[in-house]
Amino acid sequence: MLFHRFARAFALTAASLAFQGLAQPVLHAAPQGAGHCLAFDGFDDFVGVPRSISLEPGELTVEAWAWLDGQQDWNTRILRKGLDDAYFLTCDQDLDRRMQFMFNRQHSLVLQAKDTQQHTAYLGTWHHFVGVYGTDRAEFWVDGVQKSVVNHSLGALTHLPLTDLCIGAGLPVQLQNEYFRGRIDEVRLWNYPRSAAEIQASWFLRVPDDSPGLVAAWHFDEGAGNVAGDSSTSANHGQLGVTSGPDPSDPTWMVSDVPLGPYTCDAARYCASLPNSSGQAARIDTTGSLSISAADTHLLVSGAPAGKVGLFLYGSTAVQYPFGDGYLCLSPISGAFFRIPSPQILDAGGACDMPLDFNALPAAGPIHGGSTWNFQFWFRDPAAGGSGFNLSDALTLNFCP
Numbered sequence: 492m493l494f495h496r497f498a499r500a501f502a503l504t505a506a507s508l509a510f511q512g513l514a515q516p517v518l519h520a521a522p523q524g525a526g527h528c529l530a531f532d533g534f535d536d537f538v539g540v541p542r543s544i545s546l547e548p549g550e551l552t553v554e555a556w557a558w559l560d561g562q563q564d565w566n567t568r569i570l571r572k573g574l575d576d577a578y579f580l581t582c583d584q585d586l587d588r589r590m591q592f593m594f595n596r597q598h599s600l601v602l603q604a605k606d607t608q609q610h611t612a613y614l615g616t617w618h619h620f621v622g623v624y625g626t627d628r629a630e631f632w633v634d635g636v637q638k639s640v641v642n643h644s645l646g647a648l649t650h651l652p653l654t655d656l657c658i659g660a661g662l663p664v665q666l667q668n669e670y671f672r673g674r675i676d677e678v679r680l681w682n683y684p685r686s687a688a689e690i691q692a693s694w695f696l697r698v699p700d701d702s703p704g705l706v707a708a709w710h711f712d713e714g715a716g717n718v719a720g721d722s723s724t725s726a727n728h729g730q731l732g733v734t735s736g737p738d739p740s741d742p743t744w745m746v747s748d749v750p751l752g753p754y755t756c757d758a759a760r761y762c763a764s765l766p767n768s769s770g771q772a773a774r775i776d777t778t779g780s781l782s783i784s785a786a787d788t789h790l791l792v793s794g795a796p797a798g799k800v801g802l803f804l805y806g807s808t809a810v811q812y813p814f815g816d817g818y819l820c821l822s823p824i825s826g827a828f829f830r831i832p833s834p835q836i837l838d839a840g841g842a843c844d845m846p847l848d849f850n851a852l853p854a855a856g857p858i859h860g861g862s863t864w865n866f867q868f869w870f871r872d873p874a875a876g877g878s879g880f881n882l883s884d885a886l887t888l889n890f891c892p
């Protein structure tokens with residue numbers, strides 16, 4: 492019944508709103524600093540980085556942004572360093588289809604820190620992958636979320652033979668299936684196991700090129716030519732393809748749309764709220780960090796009628812139109828508009844506090860880091876004697892990864 496009344500109210504309002512002119516757009520936080528990236532054809536493209544002792548630490552963290560252009564082949568590599576004793580950031584191992592960090596010793600696979608789902612979950616958009624190796628544990632992370640921890644007793648990493656490092660291929664192994672198909676950007680190598688706090692704070696950002704422990708940082712921002720420069724102090728510059736000039740195994744430069752920060756992660760209030768039957772005007776607030784990976788955001792309402800039911804609304808377009816006994820602050824006809832399908836019962840003080848579960852949103856309306864959304868609370872208010880419902884004021888929330 493609630494939903495029918497709600498839907499009817501919106502249907503009527505949408506018709507009347509069509510005559511009220513342009514909605515005010517909300518600017519989305521623009522990704523910054525991604526520059527260019529490299530696209531690999533999955534056939535022979537790769538970047539080769541000459542062997543250097545700085546690429547052969549006893550512990551490490553390796554990270555990269557990758558866009559998987561379709562399901563990858565058997566043992567397709569994002570990065571490989573070594574042959575008999577080797578470390579890998581890979582899309583698959585023996586057809587398990589799992590993104591993972593892995594380590595070989597004496598040509599045997601001795602450690603895998605794997606993702607929890609198949610890599611087909613990541614096709615066609617950018618994701619960030621991290622492998623961590625410490626002397627007694629390894630980890631794998633996706634988009635700032637830890638996916639696995641593997642305790643081990645292998646001690647320090649070893650590197651044999653002392654080969655080049657390859658991005659987008661499994662070289663020196665010459666197997667066709669190891670070539671990556673898709674885009675790669677912002678590959679970074681650290682000579683120590685980065686902590687969870689360090690990974691969560693920086694995976695979506697550029698970091699200073701002289702950060703302690705950063706032994707390679709390939710931004711792929713040249714945009715042309717045959718060199719993929721390392722901006723770290725180690726200067727582990729890579730070469731596109733098999734020769735230093737143009738050749739068919741060069742990956743292709745592209746403008747990158749990796750959602751690299753910096754992001755502003757904040758809230759701004761807008762729109763009006765009119766008094767309801769409680770005598771107050773309802774107000775929406777938020778607590779927590781507005782970080783998707785921290786998952787600690789709450790939406791709060793105060794000043795609403797006790798015991799009544801309501802819903803949180805969110806949308807892309809900020810407006811202010813008379814609606815019910817108050818104002819509608821999100822356009823239901825311009826841009827995206829959603830209801831969070833979790834009715835809230837207002838407490839005896841006319842308040843509610845709902846954790847914002849990013850995994851329980853409408854399928855068509857996911858909230859990603861770096862995006863901007865407007866939020867408002869709609870609630871029943873028959874005691875006011877008007878239309879039977881009213882709304883809070885609104886917040887524009889800028890979300891961080």
Ligand SMILES: [Ca+2]
Pocket residue numbers: 524525526527528676677710711712747
């Ligand atoms: Ca880049």
Ligand SMILES: [Ca+2]
Pocket residue numbers: 717730731732733734735736737738740741
């Ligand atoms: Ca070349």
